Amino acid sequence: MSPITDSHTADAERIARVKQALLSMQRYSWEQGVAAQALLESGDTELAFLLARDAVNRQDTSGKLGVMNDGYSVTDSAANGEAVARAAQATGDPLFIKGAASMLDWLLHHAPKTEEGILRHVIDKPQVWIDSFYMAPPFLAISGHFDEAVKQIDGYRKLLWNPEAKLFAHIYDDEAQSFIREAHWGVGNGWAAAGMIRVIASLPDSLPEERGRIANYLQQSIDGSLAHLREDGLFHDVMDDPSTFVETNAAQMVSYSIYRGVLLGVLDKDYIQFADRMRAAVHARVDENGLVQGSCAAPFFDRPGTAPESQAFFLLMESAASQYRETEGDAS
Incomplete structure (x- = not known):
């Protein structure tokens, strides 16, 4: 086989293991x-629809999908929303239709929010977390609630963005009007970038101002993150704190966001060199079992190790990179 074929085969095998x-x-x-x-x-x-079916099977009475002992969270369960909604559209199965509708009803009408209407992250605490960028707004957008999705993105940015550091903080207490954790967590900034990309992808042409505003947020976030990219193509766990451990998942989250941002026309192709560099660094950290090592580790996210979201973002990064290569090939 040619070197190119060898490389593609190795990538396919690595993806399957991951x-x-x-x-x-x-x-x-x-x-x-x-x-x-x-x-x-x-x-x-x-396979996505099988996971969606299980998420509906574990939907609690509030409407939150896929709940185990994490029912304390306001927005995490909405990460299942798009898969359930796509399954509803594709199959017409009432199970999926009701599941998506109940999840949406929770977010719109029952979930605890700030006085400005921004979704909190924890049911019994007045906290806004950066994680919610990814969990709720993309589902709201693909469900056609574009104004609400944009409102949430605007609200999270207002509360969590540090204009001097050009990075997002992690956790804000809405009642105390202060940060619980002001650290610029790498994976958190990855959640924000990836969430914004998915909302941008869903916004209709009739909302050019909103699309442009979120695209501007995205570019600022990417630029702020890349300012702390290490020579090895990775970030520290807290991006601007080199005393924290070197972490893997943030790099693939930012890489994914760049590939998709270029594909959507909201980022310049000059960013691809950084996406490719981070992608190569991540590939070097996948072990023989398909585990993406050195990630901010589940379940406590306080050390390097492995995490399901890191496995998932490897697949997301690879899909986005493949789509970009195919587009470039078609253009040539």
């Missing part, structure tokens, strides 16, 4: 949701 490891690891609602999203974007629709 997917297998992901399916063995995903447990909680957000893990199941990001796994299902990764399968959707990778074209593995049948």
